[in-house]
Amino acid sequence: MSTQAPHPTLLIPGPIEFDDAVLNSMGHYAESHTAPGFVKTFGETLTLVRKLFQSSNPAAQPFVVSGSGTLGWDMVASNLIERGENALVLHTGYFADSFAACLETYGANATQLKAPIGDRPSLEQIEQALKEKTYKLLTITHVDTSTGVLSDVKGVTELVRRVSPETLVVVDGVCSVGCEEIAFDAWDIDVVLTASQKAIGCPPGLSIVMTSPRAVDRFRNRKTPPASYYASMANWMPVMQNYENFKPSYFATPSTQLVHALHTTLTQITSRPLSERFAAHTQASDSVKAAVAELGLSQLAPKPENQAHGMTAIYLPEGLLPTDVLPLLLKRGVIFAAGLHKEIATKYIRFGHMGVSVTDPNRNHINSAIASLKEAFSEAKQAKGL
Ligand SMILES: Cc1ncc(COP(=O)(O)O)c(C=O)c1O
Structure with a gap:
């Protein structure tokens, strides 16, 4: 386990969480x-x-x-x-x-x-x-x-x-x-x-x-x-x-x-084969993308061959803004990023899944962020009557 001071988990597409x-x-x-x-x-x-x-x-x-x-x-x-x-x-x-x-x-x-x-x-x-x-x-x-x-x-x-x-x-x-x-x-x-x-x-x-x-x-x-x-x-x-x-x-x-x-x-x-590291990122990415699909949401990159393995850009449901969802994620201890592409910045959020958050299973960062994402969406939709 990490000995760092308690803090919300930083899961933006960089900077990322550090190994102790x-x-x-x-x-x-x-x-x-x-x-x-x-x-x-x-x-x-x-x-x-x-x-x-x-x-x-x-x-x-x-x-x-x-x-x-x-x-x-x-x-x-x-x-x-x-x-x-x-x-x-x-x-x-x-x-x-x-x-x-x-x-x-x-x-x-x-x-x-x-x-x-x-x-x-x-x-x-x-x-x-x-x-x-x-x-x-x-x-x-x-x-x-x-x-x-x-x-x-x-x-x-x-x-x-x-x-x-x-x-x-x-x-x-x-x-x-x-x-x-x-x-x-x-x-x-x-x-x-x-x-x-x-x-x-x-x-x-x-x-x-x-x-x-x-x-x-x-x-x-x-x-x-x-x-x-x-x-x-x-x-x-x-x-x-x-x-x-x-x-x-x-x-x-x-x-x-x-x-x-x-x-x-x-x-x-x-110190470990790089192929293992890439495979761990692919596996984490697959779970995030499966959870996004399960929520009925789509990614900015719809084709699987175009999808990054260290981050996922997720379109918000119609009627929700990043400012509706990000504070609810923070309340659950996780920080995601807002959109950045200037033509659609208010329409999506970004989830970074890289480095120690992926390679150290003891931290449980990715599964717990997926759970928080599901809860935050449901709370945000309820609040907006969607
Ligand atoms: C793909 C890409 N290129 C370049 C940069 C610029 O890097 P920096 O912010 O470290 O100057 C970033 C920053 O996020 C990036 O994501």
Whole structure:
């Protein structure tokens, strides 16, 4: 059982609940970021990031930098594409709009390929788009946290390699890494960017980016200097390589306590087969989705192959708003999130089922949240005379 102070269970699609050992690692005493103890922890953490991505290619390069998931977008937009070049952004919700806005901030031309809400662009549509223009990179939101739509990273990457092999495949894995399968080398992905606070189970504050040799070549061979200083991959790469070789290094001060927490959670995650972790998330997701169907409700993502395994976006019955249901859930000790997609934000709620809430059955978070969801809906409907 957790020894944390009693609190409502946080089941939003990130940040998520913490394992005690992960949280306790944040209480590490002060140490220099260049002292041998920390250098070892950081170096091992980078190697654990490779394991998390199932990558054994020594020429692939992980980055762990203080910042949130958004910093990963800036790293991509300021290093891997230049002013006036084209990016194809596959749109499955809110986060594609923001990634496109970030790419445009640095001068790229972002073309969005949009699917109706709850769906994803088809492989045929993507193939057609790739044949119409030359794109320096393509972005996929693996799980769009605003809609709960899962994208087919493996299928899209295969397609890009066949139709436009020089286009970098960039995956926003902020809401997928740690709960959805990602085989970085085997699928031949170029970038996965993620953050510490979702299925990885660490407090917010670290941006984690994995890059392929193709992506490394891209930023090394830019015609113009990187468009950012702090987010420059060329500035961070030697630092990451030194730490992984257990040599102290400095470009900007790392978040030492957060790196300890990341080390702890990645050690836990990689100490068991990743397939077991993905299967546990699929099983939890299946129970949530079955309960949603039993309540007569529908998901934003109606097709099973489009449905994320770490979260569920649930349409509210006609006549109910998130503000009618969320307080009733809180009264029962569980926090869900309101809608986020701007066109339908008041029509749905989001249930995050990731990390320790899924992998530690002693916590009973998912079954008890499902029970609370059923009660809260019935109370809300009764209150509204529905
Ligand atoms: C899919 C996705 N991408 C990017 C982000 C941005 O990450 P952050 O809020 O950590 O900056 C989020 C945040 O929830 C997200 O869900």
